[in-house]
Amino acid sequence: MSDIQTDLQAPLQTPAQPSEDSGLILPRRSFLRGAGTLTLSAAAVAMLAGCESAAAGTSASAADISILNTALGAELEAIAAYQVGAESGLLQKPVLDLAVQFQGHHKEHADVLAKTVRSLGGKPVDAKKAYDFPVDKLKSQNDVLGFAAGLEKGAVSAYLGAVPLFKNRDLAKAAASILGDEAMHWAVLRNALGQNPVPVAFVS
Amino acid sequence: MSMRPIAADAIGGGPRKGAVHRAGAALRRLYALPLAAAVMVLVIPAEAAAAPDPARGQQIYDRCLACHAVENNRVGPRHCGLAGRQAGGLPGFDYSDAMRAAGFTWNRQTLDRFLADPLGVVPGTTMTYDGIKDDQERRDLVAYLLSLKPCAPR
Numbered sequence: 001m002s003d004i005q006t007d008l009q010a011p012l013q014t015p016a017q018p019s020e021d022s023g024l025i026l027p028r029r030s031f032l033r034g035a036g037t038l039t040l041s042a043a044a045v046a047m048l049a050g051c052e053s054a055a056a057g058t059s060a061s062a063a064d065i066s067i068l069n070t071a072l073g074a075e076l077e078a079i080a081a082y083q084v085g086a087e088s089g090l091l092q093k094p095v096l097d098l099a100v101q102f103q104g105h106h107k108e109h110a111d112v113l114a115k116t117v118r119s120l121g122g123k124p125v126d127a128k129k130a131y132d133f134p135v136d137k138l139k140s141q142n143d144v145l146g147f148a149a150g151l152e153k154g155a156v157s158a159y160l161g162a163v164p165l166f167k168n169r170d171l172a173k174a175a176a177s178i179l180g181d182e183a184m185h186w187a188v189l190r191n192a193l194g195q196n197p198v199p200v201a202f203v204s
Numbered sequence: 205m206s207m208r209p210i211a212a213d214a215i216g217g218g219p220r221k222g223a224v225h226r227a228g229a230a231l232r233r234l235y236a237l238p239l240a241a242a243v244m245v246l247v248i249p250a251e252a253a254a255a256p257d258p259a260r261g262q263q264i265y266d267r268c269l270a271c272h273a274v275e276n277n278r279v280g281p282r283h284c285g286l287a288g289r290q291a292g293g294l295p296g297f298d299y300s301d302a303m304r305a306a307g308f309t310w311n312r313q314t315l316d317r318f319l320a321d322p323l324g325v326v327p328g329t330t331m332t333y334d335g336i337k338d339d340q341e342r343r344d345l346v347a348y349l350l351s352l353k354p355c356a357p358r
Contacts, residue, residue, distance in 0.1 A: 063323075067332040073279045074270050132276040154269030161267075161333035165323065204267065 061167045065122035068113050071175070074158060075110040076127040079103055081151055084133050085144040092141060095192060099148065102185050109178050116171075145193050152186035155179075156203050254340055261348025264341050271331075274352055280331065284355035286310050291326075302328030315346045 082103035085091060091099055114124035138144050159179035166172035183203060191197040271280040281297040288311065292304035306326050308314050319342050322331045336342045 063332075066328075066330060070271075070279065070330050070332045073330075077279055078270075132278070134273070134276060150266065150269045153266055154271065156270075157267035158270040158333065161335070164334045165332055 062122075063165070064167050064171055065117055065120050067162050067165055067175075068117050068120075068171070069122065069125045071159070071162060071178075072110055072113040072117065073125045074155065075106050075113060076125070077131055078106040078151055078155065079110060080127065080131045081133060081148065082106065084131075084135060085138070085148060088135075088138060088144060090138065090141050090144050095141060095145065098188065098192070099144075102148070102152075105181055105185070109181070116174075142193060145189050149186055149189035149193065152182050152189060155182040156186055160203060253343065256343040256347035258344070258348040258351045260341075261344035261346065261351075264336070264345045265348055267336075275355065282355065283349055284352050286315075286352055287350045300328055300330045302326050303330075310349075312346055312350060315349060316342055319345060 082099050085099050086096060086103065117124040134147070138147060156179055159175050159182060163172045163175050163179065166175065187197040190199070268280075271278055272283055274283050276282055277294075277297055281294045281299070288309060291306035291308050291310060291314070292299040303326055318325045319336045321335045322329055322333055324335075336345060
């Protein structure tokens with residue numbers, strides 16, 4: 001962490017933004033302001049919570065609980081990762097606000113995943129006592145954003161790979177709604193890095 | 205970040221006592237399909253596959269980043285030094301019972317089979333991911349994973 005503090009004295013390296021009139025992306029500041037209004041849909045949370053009764057003791061299986069628990073473990077790690085970023089001293093407003101907001105989304109995901117696991121008769125995994133993040137490589141705001149973007153991109157792939165495995169289609173639908181939220185995080189973080197926020201037509 | 209490729213204990217250890225039968229089943233699943241595929245190759249001309257490309261594989265590895273990293277254990281185990289490691293065998297990582305009992309070593313063939321269908325090859329693994337279904341993508345990813353150097357001492 002001492003390395004991180006030292007490097008705070010250095011000017012932040014911000015990649016060149018694509019031109020605003022390119023039509024490809026929004027201006028960075030307005031994009032971030034817009035992102036601040038994004039919230040995980042209450043309907044999405046209700047969808048996951050609401051499927052508990054349908055899933056409990058019926059089509060949801062131990063396999064579904066395992067999928068939910070793996071997702072929960074990843075969400076808990078994401079919460080911890082954003083905490084590291086927020087406490088690094090490297091994030092400037094409005095990026096810091098964005099990170100805190102995204103962390104809040106992951107907390108919402110984790111809460112509803114844990115609740116669903118319990119309602120299905122399973123035991124939700126706990127957060128680890130410690131996480132092993134590459135903090136020695138996070139020396140600028142862009143390093144933190146890049147790290148977070150990688151996690152979010154991986155999360156999109158992870159949910160995409162989990163959706164077809166659910167026995168209960170309501171759970172699959174709910175997981176897809178979280179996937180959508182993670183994809184928005186990834187796009188906003190890419191934009192904040194000066195990258196094309198939506199580089200491809202399909203995610204994989 | 206993600207239900208990651210919700211991948212968790214993808215890389216690891218030898219069979220424990222009492223779990224030999226499960227390891228045998230995993231090995232049968234691991235090798236049965238490649239044998240069938242080999243027979244098919246004799247009958248059906250296949251498109252020429254591109255050589256495995258670790259650089260392309262590194263890009264595909266982005267899909268794994270919600271649960272894995274090269275140098276750090278995450279929800280899933282780290283991947284440095286993966287080649288030749290026993291499935292479920294990374295010291296200090298909390299694998300599922302299924303992965304600890306898998307009974308094989310990570311190499312080109314075992315990685316290819318596992319990554320195509322993790323839960324099919326190791327039922328009970330916490331790597332609850334549908335798999336990399338594209339053969340070329342999988343070959344590239346495996347080439348990248350096998351290219352990773354041993355983990356640095358800590």
